[in-house]
Amino acid sequence: MTMESAAPPRRTRIQQEKRELILEAALEVFSTHGFRGSTIDQIAEAAGMSKPNLLYYFRRKEDIHETLMERLLDTWLAPLRELDDSGDPIAEIRGYIRRKLEMARDYPRESRLFANEILQGAPRIMPMLEGELKTLVDEKAEIIKGWMRAGKIVKTDPWHLIFAIWATTQHYADFDVQVRAVLGPDRSGEGRFEDAARFLENLFIHGLAPHKA
């Protein structure tokens, strides 16, 4: 009885390259059409190969999506993982907002892939949400609670604070076409991320009420 089940798959150079090519193409397709709305043919064409050829590297459509998801989750949670207990609370939160916004700017397809999955009820990543994600969020929420107890930031709900940061930052990736449509051609350039960063920083730190002098 050989222990093959956990053995790391041995891959040739070509296999590695082609698999990357396929995943890159699949990210493009899945993120704009969702899982069911995407076809293997579409992905194959985007990757510049035939459908049977693609199926030589990934046996099933779902395998591609699964691999994509597994890779995504690590990078996706990284910004929150960096939230440091021992740092300055305001600076830490500001930094977290900035990092999330940078992710929305630099990896919009990953954001939309994730959004698609959640929108459709997270059928493929539910366990991860209830496990890894919840654990991390609970842990960081506890840190934020500590800051609140210490009077460093206003006492409020840390979980909803994290939701609000997720929502506002990912909005610029997930709802990009709407943002562009509303802002118009002039303000749709790269500068809008600077505007968003400035606005969100102000919003989260100071709110809208006029400051007392």
Add this chain to the structure above:
Amino acid sequence: MTMESAAPPRRTRIQQEKRELILEAALEVFSTHGFRGSTIDQIAEAAGMSKPNLLYYFRRKEDIHETLMERLLDTWLAPLRELDDSGDPIAEIRGYIRRKLEMARDYPRESRLFANEILQGAPRIMPMLEGELKTLVDEKAEIIKGWMRAGKIVKTDPWHLIFAIWATTQHYADFDVQVRAVLGPDRSGEGRFEDAARFLENLFIHGLAPHKA
């Protein structure tokens, strides 16, 4: 040459009822699988009728989606339309957040339908985004700018403010499964909307920095 093109469609009682039934079922299906991910069979089964029967009331799949979208947009923009120039600025913004959050609570499927459409590049409603929506947002942004000039609220970017309100409120509908997974079974009840309302109100009005006494 008879002028039939703009004539209001004459519908029997059964037609009205069945069309409503289909639209209700289609809302359920489209909002969770997206347009391409949904099948006529699925909608027909959810509506309790056969596929050819459904196609007797809506000739094409796209017609159902289109009808759904047209109805959605009016109710969707209503909360923003209510933003009143002559009201108290802080109260107006607070009211707008509350109304949007109530919509996310009471019409989550409509929110997800809209999110699906935008996520996939808004292929069917782009003209509306650049027309009706942009016009309304620009108009309200001007009102908010007036409040800022008058010193009633902090000077910031009104467009990004509106985006932030959209993002944070719709998050509770669009990412509902994630919110539930993170909050756990205890706090996933109806009370979480009260928590969200309280949090968002505080966030937008006061921010996170400790208030000066």
Add this chain to the structure above:
DNA sequence: CAATTTTTTGACCGGTTGGACAAACGTTAG
């Protein structure tokens, strides 16, 4: 009631889908 119109159904169609498969092709090590 009978005539007419509206509604429902089953059978069907061409196109697309995810995937299987064997044969052909390319690469590399002995």
Add this chain to the structure above:
DNA sequence: CTAACGTTTGTCCAACCGGTCAAAAAATTG
């Protein structure tokens, strides 16, 4: 060179897709 192995392709398939159609069933009208 050649045998073994890795890669690519064309062909094929069964299931599913959106949609048509004629005919049956039901409802409406006179």
